[in-house]
Amino acid sequence: MPLAVLPWPASVSPLDAPPLRLSPAAATRSAAAAQVVAEAERRVDPTLAAEAYALRVTAAGATRTAATEAGFFYAKQTLRQLVDADAEGPFVPAVEIRDEPRFAYRGVMLDVARHFHPVSTIEAVIDRTAALKFNALHLHLTDDQGWRLALDRHPELAAEGSATSILGDPGGFYTRDDYMRIVEYAAERHLIVVPAFDLPGHTHALSLSHPELSAEPVLSDHMSEVHAMFPGQRELPARGVPYIGAAVGFSSLRADAPGLEPFLREVLGEIAELTPGPYLHIGGDEALGTSREDFRAVVGLATRIVAETGKTPVAWHEAGDAPLPRGSVGQYWGFVAPADGADEKARAFVANGGSLILSPADAIYLDRKYDESTPIGLRWANGPTSVERSYRWEPADVIAGVPEEAILGVEAPLWTETVRDLAAIDLLLFPRICSAAEAAWSRPVGTPERTWESFRSRVGRLGPLWDEAGIGYHRSPEIDWA
Ligand code: TNX
Numbered sequence: 001m002p003l004a005v006l007p008w009p010a011s012v013s014p015l016d017a018p019p020l021r022l023s024p025a026a027a028t029r030s031a032a033a034a035q036v037v038a039e040a041e042r043r044v045d046p047t048l049a050a051e052a053y054a055l056r057v058t059a060a061g062a063t064r065t066a067a068t069e070a071g072f073f074y075a076k077q078t079l080r081q082l083v084d085a086d087a088e089g090p091f092v093p094a095v096e097i098r099d100e101p102r103f104a105y106r107g108v109m110l111d112v113a114r115h116f117h118p119v120s121t122i123e124a125v126i127d128r129t130a131a132l133k134f135n136a137l138h139l140h141l142t143d144d145q146g147w148r149l150a151l152d153r154h155p156e157l158a159a160e161g162s163a164t165s166i167l168g169d170p171g172g173f174y175t176r177d178d179y180m181r182i183v184e185y186a187a188e189r190h191l192i193v194v195p196a197f198d199l200p201g202h203t204h205a206l207s208l209s210h211p212e213l214s215a216e217p218v219l220s221d222h223m224s225e226v227h228a229m230f231p232g233q234r235e236l237p238a239r240g241v242p243y244i245g246a247a248v249g250f251s252s253l254r255a256d257a258p259g260l261e262p263f264l265r266e267v268l269g270e271i272a273e274l275t276p277g278p279y280l281h282i283g284g285d286e287a288l289g290t291s292r293e294d295f296r297a298v299v300g301l302a303t304r305i306v307a308e309t310g311k312t313p314v315a316w317h318e319a320g321d322a323p324l325p326r327g328s329v330g331q332y333w334g335f336v337a338p339a340d341g342a343d344e345k346a347r348a349f350v351a352n353g354g355s356l357i358l359s360p361a362d363a364i365y366l367d368r369k370y371d372e373s374t375p376i377g378l379r380w381a382n383g384p385t386s387v388e389r390s391y392r393w394e395p396a397d398v399i400a401g402v403p404e405e406a407i408l409g410v411e412a413p414l415w416t417e418t419v420r421d422l423a424a425i426d427l428l429l430f431p432r433i434c435s436a437a438e439a440a441w442s443r444p445v446g447t448p449e450r451t452w453e454s455f456r457s458r459v460g461r462l463g464p465l466w467d468e469a470g471i472g473y474h475r476s477p478e479i480d481w482a
Contacts, residue, residue, distance in 0.1 A: 105409025198283030249288030430473030
């Protein structure tokens, strides 16, 4: 049986030697883990890559080796997972591990626009994702249903655009201090924050305070399942009224609005100043109420402004159709088997000197039902996503003709149409987030232990850790829970 380490490391060599015994006083796995981490030796090896680490455990003790704090942090996460217990008490098996990530960008996205989530929930999500060696938190801060960040230069956006969430649930917004606290909390756990202001579609909340920048709403037939799930969806969202439905693709910025350029400069400039990470996401998805000409103009303008702030623009793959600054990053949300030319748009980013973040909707979206009985979640992209389906895909095989070097990484989005609180987040994340962690960090599918059988055995043995941490995971029948 493989050790219960997840994501699986680059190299694991079990040693034929007695384990490291921990004090029987450490009654829980986390107490034992805290003990072994506190007592582990630290060695700096400047020749290791930035996020790489080595770990050696023998009866005499544990040693963590890394070149950076991130490396030490990841060694600690692995060590925590290795803690086991038998009749004699807690122990860590004797092992030598050398590890480094496959991809530089390993993200999780949280949509705080459809349902607002307080800072404490975001911190809990950061804790959970950091433990699985993710290093980016993409915050979807604006959408039709809410503008969730109060800006000094445009306080009216949050003041008039954040009162509600989907279905009329309570809204909310983050102050600049809240946002900076999130950024700091993430940085302490080696995650960057990637803020996203979605445009030119998904802008109904923005239109509440800036009707002069916004087109008349149009209702598209897109995502009929979402329409059906939420009563009242068929009505055209009305100008000037907060939107509490879940339809997409009806709102748009107007490319010819005279105030658009200064507005975007102020808004994108302020979020760039608040964000130490290198990326700024401008959306670009599902602009079904925008003409191709307007789409190209607004996305071109917004990404140019982002580049002028010194940040790298990130946009959903549809933006591959627009003129973009060289090196812009595309986020692909089509299917594992691309349809409707989505792969073509993704390849345009690579042709433009940029790279790709892969988020195939039918594999890695976390907001999907596991099966028809899951009480929350959506099913629009090829039906529910079982744990096995979330696992069985290989990043390098999604977009033909894109070399591995052009894949910046992998990101698992959690849209929150049906997600009201942390309990709902935990149910949808765990265990599927483990599939995303392994796609982002581990060697390709087919290398040792990168198999569904190994994965489900390792996931099953992490269950007790999640129980202790109070994570209410989905007890999927696909997994043999320990
Ligand atoms: C599509 S994927 C969206 C979101 C929805 C999501 C629901 C993407 C870039 N846009 O607006 O929330 O589907 O799964």
